[in-house]
Amino acid sequence: MSPQSSATAPKHRSAQESRDRLRAILYGNRFRAGLFKQILVYALLIVLSALFLLPFYWMVNTSLKTPDQLFAIPPVWFPHPFAWDNYVHVMTTSLGPQYPSVLRSAANTLIITVNGLIATLVSSSLVAYAFARMEFPGKNVLFLGILGTLMVPFAVIMIPQFILWKKLNWLDTYWPLIIPQWFGGAWNIFLMRQFFMTIPKEYDEAALLEGASRWDIYWRIILPLSRPVMAAVAVFAFVFFWNDFLNPLIILVTPLKFTLTMFLANFAMMYQYVQWQLWMAGSVIIILPCLMLFFFTQNLFLSGINITGMRK
Amino acid sequence: MAAISGNKIKDFFKSGRTRNALTAYLFVSPWIIGFLLFMGGPIIASLVLSFFRWDLLSPPHFVGLANFTDLFKKTDLFVPSMIVTFKYVIIAVPASQILALGLALLLNQKVRFRGLFRTIFYLPAVVSGVAASVIWMWLYDAQYGVIDNLLTLVGINGPNWLFSKNLALWSLMIMSLWNVGVPMVVYLAALQGLPQELYEAAELDSASGWDTFWHLTVPLISPAILFNLVVGTIFGIQTFAQPYLMTNGGPVNSTLFVGLHLYEVAFHYLQMGGGSAIAWILFMIILLLTLAQLRLANRWVYYESQ
Numbered sequence: 102m103s104p105q106s107s108a109t110a111p112k113h114r115s116a117q118e119s120r121d122r123l124r125a126i127l128y129g130n131r132f133r134a135g136l137f138k139q140i141l142v143y144a145l146l147i148v149l150s151a152l153f154l155l156p157f158y159w160m161v162n163t164s165l166k167t168p169d170q171l172f173a174i175p176p177v178w179f180p181h182p183f184a185w186d187n188y189v190h191v192m193t194t195s196l197g198p199q200y201p202s203v204l205r206s207a208a209n210t211l212i213i214t215v216n217g218l219i220a221t222l223v224s225s226s227l228v229a230y231a232f233a234r235m236e237f238p239g240k241n242v243l244f245l246g247i248l249g250t251l252m253v254p255f256a257v258i259m260i261p262q263f264i265l266w267k268k269l270n271w272l273d274t275y276w277p278l279i280i281p282q283w284f285g286g287a288w289n290i291f292l293m294r295q296f297f298m299t300i301p302k303e304y305d306e307a308a309l310l311e312g313a314s315r316w317d318i319y320w321r322i323i324l325p326l327s328r329p330v331m332a333a334v335a336v337f338a339f340v341f342f343w344n345d346f347l348n349p350l351i352i353l354v355t356p357l358k359f360t361l362t363m364f365l366a367n368f369a370m371m372y373q374y375v376q377w378q379l380w381m382a383g384s385v386i387i388i389l390p391c392l393m394l395f396f397f398t399q400n401l402f403l404s405g406i407n408i409t410g411m412r413k
Numbered sequence: 414m415a416a417i418s419g420n421k422i423k424d425f426f427k428s429g430r431t432r433n434a435l436t437a438y439l440f441v442s443p444w445i446i447g448f449l450l451f452m453g454g455p456i457i458a459s460l461v462l463s464f465f466r467w468d469l470l471s472p473p474h475f476v477g478l479a480n481f482t483d484l485f486k487k488t489d490l491f492v493p494s495m496i497v498t499f500k501y502v503i504i505a506v507p508a509s510q511i512l513a514l515g516l517a518l519l520l521n522q523k524v525r526f527r528g529l530f531r532t533i534f535y536l537p538a539v540v541s542g543v544a545a546s547v548i549w550m551w552l553y554d555a556q557y558g559v560i561d562n563l564l565t566l567v568g569i570n571g572p573n574w575l576f577s578k579n580l581a582l583w584s585l586m587i588m589s590l591w592n593v594g595v596p597m598v599v600y601l602a603a604l605q606g607l608p609q610e611l612y613e614a615a616e617l618d619s620a621s622g623w624d625t626f627w628h629l630t631v632p633l634i635s636p637a638i639l640f641n642l643v644v645g646t647i648f649g650i651q652t653f654a655q656p657y658l659m660t661n662g663g664p665v666n667s668t669l670f671v672g673l674h675l676y677e678v679a680f681h682y683l684q685m686g687g688g689s690a691i692a693w694i695l696f697m698i699i700l701l702l703t704l705a706q707l708r709l710a711n712r713w714v715y716y717e718s719q
Contacts, residue, residue, distance in 0.1 A: 142522050149516065156591065157536070159559050160548045176562050184531040224443045231440035238434060247444065250452055254651050256675050256692040260685055261455035261462065267469070284447020315436050326453045344541035346654050351680055373522055377426055377551055385546040392538040399532060 107384070164381035170376055172385045179210060186298075187382040201357050203386055206364035210343060213278045217342035218335055220282035225289035225334065226327070230319050232290070233297035234305060255347065263351055273354045278345075289334050296330035297323055336398050340391050361387045448702045463689040471684070480690035491691060493666055494674040498583060501670070502649040506587040509647040510641055513593040517600035520629075531601065535594030542654035550575065550659050581660050581668045586653065596641040603637035604630070639654060639710045643703055650699060 163171065165183040203210070231237070232244055258349040266277045304322050313321070326333075348363040353359055359367070365383050369375045425431055436444075463480050467473035484491040496679025516534055520527050537545065552558050553574040574584040607630070615625045631638070653672040656662055662669035662677075673693065679688030 139522075142519055142524060146519055146524065146530050149519075150530055153533055153537065155559065156545075156548050156552060159552060163551060167604070172557055174557075174562075176557065177557060180414035224447075227440050228444045231437045235440070236435060237437035240437075246448075246638065250448070250698060252647070253452065253456065254647075254653065254692070256445055256672060257450055257459050257689075257696045258455035259693065260679050261458035262451060262686050263467075264458070264462075264685065265455070281447060281451045283443065284451065285444040290444065292548070309651065312436060315440070319440075323478070340539050344543070346543050348675075362541055365541075365543050365547060368547075377557075378586075379546055383545050383552065388540050388544045395536070395539045396532075399528075406716075 117229075119205075156310060160381050160384055163383050166378050168376070168378065184378065187378050188386070191382045191386065201359055201364060203361070203383060205357065206359050207363045207386070209275075209358060210361040213275060213345075213349075214339055214342040216279045217282045218338045220279075220287055221289055221338045222244070222331060222335060223399050224283050225286040225329070226293050226324065227319070228285045229290045229293035230299055230323055232294045234302075234318070235315070247290055248289045251291075259347075259351065266352060272352060273358065277352050278349060278403065289338070291326070292334060293330055299396055302325050304312070322402060332398060338392060339394060343391055430583055436615050451524075459689040459692055462686050463693055465686045467684060467685040468683040472681070476663060476686065480686050481694075483687070484690060484694070490666060490669060491671075491676055491694075494580045494669045494671040497667065498652070499671050501582060501586060501589075502646055505589045506645040506649050507640065508586070509593050509645060510596060510638065512590055513596035513641070514600050514638075514658045516593060517604055519653075521604045531598070534597055537591045538594045543625075545588070545591070545659060546655050546658040549584075549591075553584055554657075571604065575660050576664055577639055578664050578667050581664060585652075585655050585659070585668060589649075589652075595644060599637050599641055603634040607633050635710075635714040636716060639706065639714050646702055646706070647699055650702075652696070679697065 132315050162178065162180065164186070164187055166177060166180045166187075167184050170177045170180050192203050193303075195205070228247075232240065262277070263272075266272050269276075271277050300323060304326075305318050308318050308322060344362060345360070345364070349363055350366075351359045354365065358369070363385055368383055435528040462473075463516070464475060464477060465473040466476045466480070512580060520531055520534075524530070540548075552560050555571070555573035555576070557562060558571075558574075560574070572580055574580050582676060611629060612625065613635075620629075651672050652670050653676065656668045656670045656673045656674070660668040662673050672695075674688055675691045677689050678684050
């Protein structure tokens with residue numbers, strides 16, 4: 102364990118190798134520590150993963166149980182056989198003509214989500230483009246203002262918006278959930294602007310020399326090159342609108358118009374007593390699209406944060 | 414004279430700068446219009462509303478500061494709801510950050526299947542708050558829930574989580590840890606951007622792991638810590654779906670979050686003015702908290718450019 106052995110090492114070793122040997126000797130006992138550390142890390146990760154997955158597992162598990170298995174003590178960890186009926190039941194039945202089924206609620210939610218997606222992509226990119234590429238008086242103040250709106254809690258605007266919808270006779274319709282999305286969202290504007298600014302300005306300049314208009318540059322240069330951020334925003338937006346709860350809650354009154362989240366929330370009230378296996382099946386159905394979307398776009402989703410440089 | 418000013422106007426509009434500015438404003442106009450209609454207007458309207466009593470059925474009438482002073486009466490639920498909310502934020506946000514950072518550090522080791530683990534930890538973030546609430550309600554069930562069942566295996570008699578005056582809020586806090594995937598991903602990104610040379614230098618100086626962590630890692634990722642703290646606080650204060658669905662603010666208002674209280678005041682008791690008053694106080698508190706956090710940040714957040 103003495104350093105002298107490296108001092109007498111043959112001179113043709115590179116400096117790096119010498120340093121490594123020195124390090125290996127000085128920290129030699131770390132090998133065992135290193136292995137121990139590796140095992141500890143993996144063990145922790147596995148245990149924590151199991152804990153994080155437990156709710157999912159239990160949700161699916163419960164959704165495939167029959168009522169008697171539901172209340173068995175000790176609990177059934179693996180139901181035999183799978184009660185797919187629960188899903189069929191949840192998907193097709195509704196309590197009456199004035200109550201929605203899952204499919205109906207899903208369709209409602211889809212309308213709002215798809216609109217929100219397109220509206221956000223279009224409007225936020227237009228605004229972000231201006232901030233990324235153009236100069237105009239008040240630009241900085243306006244951008245700070247946009248960021249400032251991120252701090253406004255929904256609660257503050259919720260009540261006046263409600264009154265506005267009431268005055269417009271838009272309550273219990275989908276208009277309040279469709280129209281405001283076409284005016285750009287601060288967070289998405291910020292993300293897109295950051296990304297647009299990474300596109301080399303030379304493209305713009307070359308296009309301008311050839312007489313392209315600002316719109317041309319936006320449409321033909323910036324947008325096609327912005328697939329990553331567009332994809333990231335699209336996924337964020339889909340998840341946001343699909344899972345939106347409070348906004349539809351205060352606007353929609355007729356059960357047939359409920360979104361999936363509202364449907365799920367009112368689920369227990371639609372049955373005489375809480376049928377957990379059905380409620381879990383409903384939960385699985387509602388989270389499935391987001392889960393699948395997430396799986397297929399993971400890399401985009403999680404690197405979208407990198408793109409905008411969350412680290413200063 | 415008229416001819417000259419006419420030319421000046423024409424020149425103004427023809428000038429490149431003006432045309433550019435106008436084009437820019439055209440692109441920004443959606444946001445401006447949206448802001449005026451759906452945000453700026455409502456913000457001011459809500460402030461004005463807070464001085465009135467209005468139940469939407471009869472005309473509004475002016476009450477001055479009564480809506481605000483009423484909030485602090487002994488019988489009003491506003492102050493209790495603020496206490497509940499702050500208890501939650503003070504504990505759940507730091508706990509989430511610590512867990513998130515811990516997970517990020519674990520994932521930052523050269524582990525195989527890092528992507529798989531990262532996905533597992535982030536997954537709850539795409540689950541609808543409503544679905545999550547339903548799942549956890551079932552998990553927390555006193556008779557048939559998994560949590561109590563697992564506790565029984567270890568010999569502990571599991572409590573009735575969501576129906577216990579003392580434990581209901583803690584139940585929600587524990588549930589919030591399920592969502593650490595979001596701050597974790599931010600920390601992971603920050604950690605992966607750290608320069609390796611500093612760590613090698615530290616190792617050669619035989620710095621201990623703990624020293625390296627406190628004096629090297631933490632300062633270097635302090636911008637990420639600040640970001641997560643600010644965002645976590647803002648969202649934590651506005652928690653709504655979980656208390657609404659799982660406990661409805663109970664038992665005995667022990668989980669009456671201020672967001673839920675506001676919702677009830679405005680949409681159950683139909684007090685538009687009262688609700689607006691609560692909303693504005695909430696707004697001011699969030700602003701002050703954020704500003705305070707940003708101010709304090711000067712002391713401990715380290716930017717590489719400095």
